[in-house]
Amino acid sequence: MKYDTIIHNGIIVTVNRDFDVINDGLICIKDGKIEIVSSRPANYIPSGAKDIIDAKGGIIMPGLVNTHTHLPMTLLRGIADDLPLFDWLNRYIFPLEAKYMNPDNVKLGSLLGCAEMLLSGTTTCCDGYFHEDAVAQAALESGIRGVFGQGVIDFPAPGIPDPADNIKTASRFAEKWQNASSLIRPSVFCHSPYTCSEETLEKAKQIACANNLLFQIHTSETKNEFDMIMSKHGVSPVKYLERTGLLDERTLLVHSVWVDEEDIRIISGHGSKISHNPQSNMKLASGIAPVPEFLKNEITVGLGTDGCASNNDPDLFKEMDVAAKIHKVNLLDPTVMDAKTVLQMATIKGAKAIGLEGETGSIEKGKQADIIIIDTDSPHLIPMYNPVSHIVYSATGSDVRDVLVSGKITVRDKKILSLDIDDIMDKVNLLGAGIKRDL
């Protein structure tokens, strides 16, 4: 067989540099990579591949890239909504994490999270949590691509009762996963400038730099954080991170809601990236990040869903829809954050934000075959004047029919092939029932 898989009979939204849309497209895949992406020749009869996927007139597009997740938090979905941030964290999230987030449960919650992401068209994620080894193990089993960072925080955390061990633990995680799988990239995840000391931040960044790893950090998420850093260090969180030597092209600033013009110039000047999580920022009432300003300053911005305790699911289609709308109303300008811009943030820009733009985020010859097919034969997806509009404004994750990661079919006809989802769901329901009794 010349190819492993052929995909045909659909509209390819490539999200390549020219944003080409191929109305009747053909993709040929070999050894996990895209060998051909083109128009389908007249009277084409697909042959010469082990697997032939008929998109049936649907949309063929790059798998989505979720630049900020805390996968195990699927286990805490909906357990505490509509609360002040302090109560939410201190009365619910922190105590529940301390009690339940052991490696087995972290892995279980991550398996559920990976299943949800794959089923809703996300083929790459960027995660940060504790017991991250169990998260990466779950991801590996699911077949998703991702960047994973062991959490660093100067408080006792799941698996790290003594914070003095936080850097060592992060370093060991990075070493273990450095060359373990082509789908898994280790990273370092510092929780935030207000929960890590300057020394911790510097040491964590050193590990990242020494191994050329992505350095993730929650930054300027809330007004409260901004005020704390201003009062302690006399500058904004972004300026504080710059002064500490943390900003470079391999730094991913998550949230970046409370930033001013100077902060934006600093981020842009260092080539640092931003993960934008509009739904989490809305639900926790953190604020609205000035994303159109980021884009004007040529900062690479990816989309993220954040954890399921603050969203409450990792469906990036819903995130795209909200990302497109929230900035329009915030600026009273319906032309900002158009569908094309938002789709790029959820694919190629997200990939670039986490350092994977050479592998994923667009359908191009030579790239990994991270591809999804949307079933558009649905009442809410007709008529179709513009497939990009449908992707951003009308589709949800449940419209995703097939998902390939590195050429491997992980979801087919809306069923996940790579995991025993019934077994995972049984175990999650059992654990959830126990947690519920405990509330």
Add this chain to the structure above:
Amino acid sequence: MKYDTIIHNGIIVTVNRDFDVINDGLICIKDGKIEIVSSRPANYIPSGAKDIIDAKGGIIMPGLVNTHTHLPMTLLRGIADDLPLFDWLNRYIFPLEAKYMNPDNVKLGSLLGCAEMLLSGTTTCCDGYFHEDAVAQAALESGIRGVFGQGVIDFPAPGIPDPADNIKTASRFAEKWQNASSLIRPSVFCHSPYTCSEETLEKAKQIACANNLLFQIHTSETKNEFDMIMSKHGVSPVKYLERTGLLDERTLLVHSVWVDEEDIRIISGHGSKISHNPQSNMKLASGIAPVPEFLKNEITVGLGTDGCASNNDPDLFKEMDVAAKIHKVNLLDPTVMDAKTVLQMATIKGAKAIGLEGETGSIEKGKQADIIIIDTDSPHLIPMYNPVSHIVYSATGSDVRDVLVSGKITVRDKKILSLDIDDIMDKVNLLGAGIKRDL
């Protein structure tokens, strides 16, 4: 048979006055009405009904109420996004409406809209458009409940080339549908205070009052409208409507974004209702309605999706999610618009806003059996600590499994029974292809 239908084995979220949630519930339906709503007795084996529906542990809840739709606009879904309002209306929407919105196409688009609504759990809508007779006819065929208003505007409109006929047309529509069906209620829909003269507004309201009909009107949607009315009449749109005698308990003010404290007191004082359409207001960059202030002033607020040209689908689950989040971030307060409040807006409060609270909007003995079942056996809906959280923050319309309107099963196992959806979709696709060639 004692009952027509029995529903059991699910969590009933009643949305009654006490917001009772029955963990293992039983509903018995006879002649379209709910006769029993209770806990399921121990060792219960359902019998004595023509149809028995096993909810399989899912959520049983009232059908959703969409208080603002323009159903035929499904035909224009995604045809023009991300544009300034003026271009959107004048370059796309108005010319396309003038060319394509004949009775046949209006009916076709409405059939698609009704199918989408039923499939996504909406059992009642409140619509306003032109050729509204065709809209009501489509609704009747679909089996949805609704309030329908023939549009009144002082410009040539589809079916009313001479605006001098607008009141007469609206009056005839109301007469025709006044007693035509228990599911269909006529109404009068004035487009807005800036597109109707004072005389037109008064005459339209007279028809509504004479027949005890709901009077719908877009009000204070945009800053531009606010400025126009201020400049022409010297007062805000709400004060102008009050002065014109339009505000009473049977008035539904749609949008109400640009309103001040005095406007809010006026609306509250007259007992007028508000339809809140957050996604449309965001996408068109109209602004954020001060809904938490409305609620403090005891104004009845329902949720609406607006037409598919500005949303782009009528899924009220997505609307609930966004409604819960947008006000949190706008006020930087995560406790406003909690899940319970938002669910009430999408059900019983919506029903009250359009005058149907005696019939629908909650699961209570004696009410019409407008009921939906959510399939919660899905990765993104487990674990379940709080069904109300799942409804608002995690579910989408595609999680709706079964839908009953007035006891009649219109959707079963995610398939619509009341309409020939394949035929409708074929016709919409054909029409859409023609419109696309014409763009």
